[in-house]
Amino acid sequence: MSFYAFHRAGYGRFDRDHPIGPASWPHHDLLVVHQGKILLRFPATDHDLELDAHEGVLIWPYTAFSGYVISHHARVSIQHFTVCPGVPSPLAPLLAQRQGWTPLDPAYPHHLIRDIELSLACSCSFPSAPSPRAQLEREARLTVVLTQGGLLTTNLTHPRQRLPLPPLTAWIQDRLAGLPRVSELAEAFDLSTSRFRTVFLAEHGVPVGEFIRSVRDTEARRLLSETYEPMKAIAAGLGFSDVVAFHRAFKSRHGQTPAAYRREHRILA
Numbered sequence: 001m002s003f004y005a006f007h008r009a010g011y012g013r014f015d016r017d018h019p020i021g022p023a024s025w026p027h028h029d030l031l032v033v034h035q036g037k038i039l040l041r042f043p044a045t046d047h048d049l050e051l052d053a054h055e056g057v058l059i060w061p062y063t064a065f066s067g068y069v070i071s072h073h074a075r076v077s078i079q080h081f082t083v084c085p086g087v088p089s090p091l092a093p094l095l096a097q098r099q100g101w102t103p104l105d106p107a108y109p110h111h112l113i114r115d116i117e118l119s120l121a122c123s124c125s126f127p128s129a130p131s132p133r134a135q136l137e138r139e140a141r142l143t144v145v146l147t148q149g150g151l152l153t154t155n156l157t158h159p160r161q162r163l164p165l166p167p168l169t170a171w172i173q174d175r176l177a178g179l180p181r182v183s184e185l186a187e188a189f190d191l192s193t194s195r196f197r198t199v200f201l202a203e204h205g206v207p208v209g210e211f212i213r214s215v216r217d218t219e220a221r222r223l224l225s226e227t228y229e230p231m232k233a234i235a236a237g238l239g240f241s242d243v244v245a246f247h248r249a250f251k252s253r254h255g256q257t258p259a260a261y262r263r264e265h266r267i268l269a
């Protein structure tokens with residue numbers, strides 16, 4: 001049974017005019033500096049992290065980050081991986097989709113960097129379909145790095161939530177009929193649209209556009225089950241151009257028409 005699903009691995013040189021990111025991934029990223037020095041920025045924490053040669057960081061899923069080279073140039077490796085269900089208990093913390101980042105313990109055994117380099121070499125040698133032996137070797141080396149490098153401890157830097165959901169939800173609900181735009185939402189929270197998208201994804205793990213659609217969908221289901229409002233009024237109140245558009249969007253999301261949902265879930269006598 002595999003403990004990890006390995007994704008893209010890379011090793012390359014970055015110059016001062018070659019930025020790192022910005023990025024935010026749905027999987028874990030083990031980033032290690034092999035030569036030179038870089039600075040990573042995590043916008044949701046307002047925190048910068050300097051990494052020198054032989055230092056690294058585990059970036060947890062849905063954590064926005066970017067960076068640049070401080071030295072003349074730097075060589076950096078990164079291994080993307082997903083943790084599979086059923087991993088042994090020492091690896092269980094990886095299954096929690098917590099956002100944030102954990103630096104490699106500065107007191108780690110020196111051989112860990114060698115393990116990282118060998119694992120990376122193995123990943124690059126078998127990019128698509130490694131043999132069972134190669135997969136086992138990659139998993140063993142990564143497990144050693146994670147456990148002995150202190151990357152499974154509670155020393156996790158969490159993003160500071162600057163965009164709490166209750167006021168966001170209330171703002172959207174008050175403007176559903178007018179189809180609230182992300183740019184308007186960003187302006188209400190005094191952020192640029194691009195930064196708002198980045199911070200929201202880092203804090204909540206979903207794109208803000210999908211969150212807006214989920215708020216509208218939640219209100220649609222509430223109106224269908226708790227009120228007698230006609231379909232035309234519900235569609236207009238949720239910003240749909242007409243009942244047909246509402247019908248199409250609702251059925252695409254739930255697999256049944258609004259009328260069928262109302263019959264099944266009505267809570268009024």
